Amino acid sequence: MKQxxxxxxxxxxxxxxIPAPTxxxxxxxxxxxxxxxxxxxxxxxxxxxxxxxxxxxxxxPDKVKMVLDKVKTDGLMPTLEAVLNKLDQPLPLGYSNVGxxxxxxxxxxxxxxxxxxVSNGNHAEIVSVPANLTxxxxxxxxxxxxxxxxxxxxxLQGIRLSNPALGETFVVIGLGLIGLIASKLLLANGxxxxxxxxxxxxxxxAESFGVKGFTVTGPREQVNIVKSFTRQAGADGVIITASSxxxxxxxxxxQMSRKRGRIVLVGVIGLNLSRADFYEKELTxxxxxxxxxxxxxxxxxxxxxxxPLPYVRWTEKRNFEAxxxxxxxxxxxxxxxxxxxxxxxxYLKIYGxxxxxxxxxxxxxxxxxxxxxxxxxxxxEPEFRKDQQVALAIIGAGNFTASTIIPAIKKLPxxxxxxxxxxxxxxxxxxxxxxxxxxxxxxxxALQDSEVSLVMITTRHNLHAKMTIEALLSGKxxxxxxxxxxSSKELDEIIEALNAADKTVxxxxxxxxxxxxxxxxxxxxxxPVNISATMNAGFxxxxxxxxxxxxxxxxxxxxxxxxIDLCSYLTGSKVTQVCMNSxxxxxxxxxxxxxxxxxxENGSNAVxxxxxxxSKSYAKERVEVFSDERTFIIDNWRSVTGYGAKxxxxxxxxxxxxxxxxxxxxxxxxxxxxKALIPFESLVNTxxxxxxxxxxxxxxxxxxxxx
Numbered sequence: 282m283k284q285x286x287x288x289x290x291x292x293x294x295x296x297x298x299i300p301a302p303t304x305x306x307x308x309x310x311x312x313x314x315x316x317x318x319x320x321x322x323x324x325x326x327x328x329x330x331x332x333x334x335x336x337x338x339x340x341x342p343d344k345v346k347m348v349l350d351k352v353k354t355d356g357l358m359p360t361l362e363a364v365l366n367k368l369d370q371p372l373p374l375g376y377s378n379v380g381x382x383x384x385x386x387x388x389x390x391x392x393x394x395x396x397x398x399v400s401n402g403n404h405a406e407i408v409s410v411p412a413n414l415t416x417x418x419x420x421x422x423x424x425x426x427x428x429x430x431x432x433x434x435x436x437l438q439g440i441r442l443s444n445p446a447l448g449e450t451f452v453v454i455g456l457g458l459i460g461l462i463a464s465k466l467l468l469a470n471g472x473x474x475x476x477x478x479x480x481x482x483x484x485x486x487a488e489s490f491g492v493k494g495f496t497v498t499g500p501r502e503q504v505n506i507v508k509s510f511t512r513q514a515g516a517d518g519v520i521i522t523a524s525s526x527x528x529x530x531x532x533x534x535x536q537m538s539r540k541r542g543r544i545v546l547v548g549v550i551g552l553n554l555s556r557a558d559f560y561e562k563e564l565t566x567x568x569x570x571x572x573x574x575x576x577x578x579x580x581x582x583x584x585x586x587x588x589p590l591p592y593v594r595w596t597e598k599r600n601f602e603a604x605x606x607x608x609x610x611x612x613x614x615x616x617x618x619x620x621x622x623x624x625x626x627x628y629l630k631i632y633g634x635x636x637x638x639x640x641x642x643x644x645x646x647x648x649x650x651x652x653x654x655x656x657x658x659x660x661x662e663p664e665f666r667k668d669q670q671v672a673l674a675i676i677g678a679g680n681f682t683a684s685t686i687i688p689a690i691k692k693l694p695x696x697x698x699x700x701x702x703x704x705x706x707x708x709x710x711x712x713x714x715x716x717x718x719x720x721x722x723x724x725x726x727a728l729q730d731s732e733v734s735l736v737m738i739t740t741r742h743n744l745h746a747k748m749t750i751e752a753l754l755s756g757k758x759x760x761x762x763x764x765x766x767x768s769s770k771e772l773d774e775i776i777e778a779l780n781a782a783d784k785t786v787x788x789x790x791x792x793x794x795x796x797x798x799x800x801x802x803x804x805x806x807x808x809p810v811n812i813s814a815t816m817n818a819g820f821x822x823x824x825x826x827x828x829x830x831x832x833x834x835x836x837x838x839x840x841x842x843x844x845i846d847l848c849s850y851l852t853g854s855k856v857t858q859v860c861m862n863s864x865x866x867x868x869x870x871x872x873x874x875x876x877x878x879x880x881x882e883n884g885s886n887a888v889x890x891x892x893x894x895x896s897k898s899y900a901k902e903r904v905e906v907f908s909d910e911r912t913f914i915i916d917n918w919r920s921v922t923g924y925g926a927k928x929x930x931x932x933x934x935x936x937x938x939x940x941x942x943x944x945x946x947x948x949x950x951x952x953x954x955x956k957a958l959i960p961f962e963s964l965v966n967t968x969x970x971x972x973x974x975x976x977x978x979x980x981x982x983x984x985x986x987x988x
Contacts, residue, residue: 282298282405282651284297284404284406284706285373285374285375285403285405285628286374287374288371289370289371289372294327294632299705299706299720300656300708300709300722300723302408302703302705302722304384304409306387306388307412307583308385308386309385309398309400309410310382310407311381311402311407312383312407313380313406313407313647314397314424314646315380315428315644315645315647316377316379316428316644316645317432317643317644318642318645319376319432320458320635320640320641320642321548323374323375323632324636325524325549326372327632327635370683370707370710371706373403373404374403374404376403377399377432378399378403378408378410379399379400379418379424379425380398380408380424381398385412388585389412389585397417398415399415399418399428399605400415400431401414404645406625406648406651411583413581413596413598414572414597416598417605419606419608419609425622426615427605429462430604430605430608431601433608433615434573434597434600434601435569436462436466436522437462437466437604438569438571438572438600439569440466440470441573441595442543443518444518445472445517445518446470449518450475450510450518451519452475452516452518452520452537453467453492453522454478454522455478455523456484456487456492456522457478457522457524458618459547459548460483460487461618463522464492465613465614469607469612469613474491475506475516476492476494477494477495479496482638484496486617486618486641489617490614500536501533503537504536504537507537508537511539515539518542518544518545519537519542519544521546521550522547524548524550525549525551527550528553530551535555535559536558538562538564541563541564541565542565543565544566546566546568546569547569554566572597572600574596575593577824579826619641619642620641620643621640622643623644623645625645625646625647625648631645656705656721657719657720657722657723658712660709660718660719660720663698663718664696665696670951671695671735671951671952672696672730672732673695673697673699673733674733675700675717675736675739676724676727676738677701677702677737678701678710679740683711683714687714687715689941691715693944695735697715699727700712700717700720700721701724701727703722704722727752733757734757734758734951735758735947735948736748736757736758737759738752738762739762741833742764742767742834742839743767743831743832745762745766746774749765749778749786750775750778753784758787758951759784759785760789760947761786761788762788763788763839763843764788764838764839764968764971765964765965765968767830767831767834772965776965785957786957787959788959790846790959791940791943792918793846793939794939794940795918795937795942796932796937796939796942797915798847798939800921800929801906801921802850804923805906806908806909807853808883808884808909809884809885810851810885810907811886811887811907811908812885812887813904813907814848814904815889815890816840816889817895817896817900817901817902817903818891818901820894821836821873828871830870836872836893837861837891837971841875841877841889842967842968842971844889844904845889848887848889849967852881854881854882854883854885855986856880856969856970856986857881858879858983858984858986859877859880859970859977859984859986861875861977863875864892872978873891873893874891875891875978876888876889876891877889902915902917902918903915903917911924918939919933919936919937920933920934966988973985973986
């Protein structure tokens with residue numbers, strides 16, 4: 282199938298051939314009939330993509346600071362590689378899609394195949410969209426009219442926040458597509474509307490349906506116009522749908538408002554507020570969030586948990602439905618806003634020049650016949666070499682795959698057969714970058730292919746155990762990124778599957794393969810040691826999937842397990858007891874500020890400090906090992922220094938966390954046959970120790986670990 286994407290590195294807008302997405306739980310699979318191009322939003326993305334590196338940096342100063350901090354801790358080259366990798370990840374364009382449902386995921390009962398629906402799906406022939414971001418079209422609403430529902434919901438949410446009343450006067454600043462829809466909805470609410478824009482065509486169009494329209498001059502003139510229409514009282518409300526870096530818009534909005542007036546920002550403007558403007562009139566100012574309540578809430582959107590209607594009357598989905606009902610009843614007319622209908626293949630008529638005059642809404646029309654089960658795209662013919670015994674399939678095409686795995690396996694003797702991701706787009710981009718034969722969206726492509734001997738799983742954590750079991754039962758060797766499992770039940774099921782399969786399970790505990798860790802290990806006698814390991818992990822927002830115990834497992838299970846394995850490697854022993862204490866008094870399971878104490882079978886002790894409240898400009902990881910009157914310090918995987926260690930050679934160089942060596946050994950083992958990189962008993966012990974850490978925090982006591 283085809284999808285429109287924005288190449289952030291080269292600045293091109295491309296119609297890319299990608300694998301059709303698969304349907305997930307709480308999602309619906311939709312074959313697109315048409316989609317609306319949101320010229321304002323999409324023009325910003327296209328222009329950002331076309332900007333040079335310096336201009337991109339100027340537009341994102343917060344990201345520049347993050348980059349500079351990373352240079353200080355990780356070095357220039359790793360940082361540069363990370364930045365370029367980010368730019369290699371294209372943006373899918375579009376969020377106003379209409380089509381017919383062709384499949385529904387588990388947990389979806391509202392929709393069935395054949396239903397005409399609107400969603401916030403991208404510009405793609407087939408889209409997989411959460412059910413809570415999908416609404417049915419009334420029979421008397423055409424596909425083209427229905428494509429306005431999502432953009433209309435943005436305007437509607439801004440209006441809801443401004444709480445208009447019959448007879449009030451509202452100002453709409455910015456008469457683009459969203460501004461024009463907002464004006465129509467305000468008029469339907471019985472309000473008088475004054476509209477401002479720099480484009481005379483848009484002003485004239487607004488006037489044609491009852492708006493008092495004016496071409497923008499200076500801020501003072503706008504204020505005077507509003508005062509003259511309101512008997513000097515000022516507007517009851519101002520809806521800002523413009524896009525501008527100027528602070529004049531918010532200032533003039535305050536000046537043209539009446540006392541206790543309401544200002545709602547839907548667009549993007551400069552926000553250097555004057556206290557005097559707002560203080561004297563006791564004005565209220567609010568920023569509207571997209572389509573309404575539920576937006577960016579993963580529980581609502583991805584997990585399908587609706588907000589109760591009596592308590593949250595208007596969610597984003599219910600806003601979609603309200604706009605569709607307004608179109609159906611004739612209260613909202615949108616046909617006059619359609620400037621052009623363009624076949625998908627001719628998309629450059631729109632994106633080739635997004636500054637054309639007299640264009641309000643462009644609609645892309647899609648072909649009726651698309652192969653919905655086309656889950657693979659072939660990129661090149663296989664190249665067989667004598668040293669390539671391993672045929673590889675990677676499941677998951679996120680940042681780790683792009684930034685770490687693809688570069689690490691680039692020159693290894695492995696047949697690169699598949700990269701697979703649920704949505705397909707990221708798989709296609711990475712498959713091209715990594716010179717893979719195929720890009721796909723269905724894991725069964727790899728599991729049912731007898732040539733595939735190694736499956737790498739790099740998805741979100743909640744899929745690791747399930748996919749590991751499926752791969753083992755399909756006769757594949759497995760490499761799974763940490764963690765191996767999120768629960769004891771999952772771990773037991775993996776053990777059972779491995780016992781039934783003559784294959785290996787490998788987990789991405791890469792730090793033990795770093796040359797810095799290896800240098801320390803060589804100088805340890807095998808007796809008990811003390812280890813102090815610190816992860817300055819950095820802050821991750823609470824709404825991230827990593828903190829979700831069902832999806833990410835929390836950062837202790839999901840990431841601190843790295844250091845549990847490292848300590849086990851350095852001690853040469855297994856964890857027998859664990860005690861964990863979290864920062865403050867809130868012993869949350871998903872804490873990311875904790876100290877973990879480990880007791881080992883051979884008498885070793887280790888303390889792991891996993892902190893998220895430190896400075897990002899400080900080194901991220903530090904390991905100190907104390908043994909036989911000697912001390913070894915690994916500093917952020919860029920150096921190792923020995924104190925009192927006769928014959929130890931200090932090392933210093935580029936950052937090396939062991940990924941490259943890990944994958945070299947992995948491919949060699951699979952090619953030649955042999956045991957897993959890390960004994961499976963050690964992997965199980967590390968996983969059980971991470972579970973015990975959380976249990977210890979809840980019980981406030983030491984927890985024994987099954988050895």
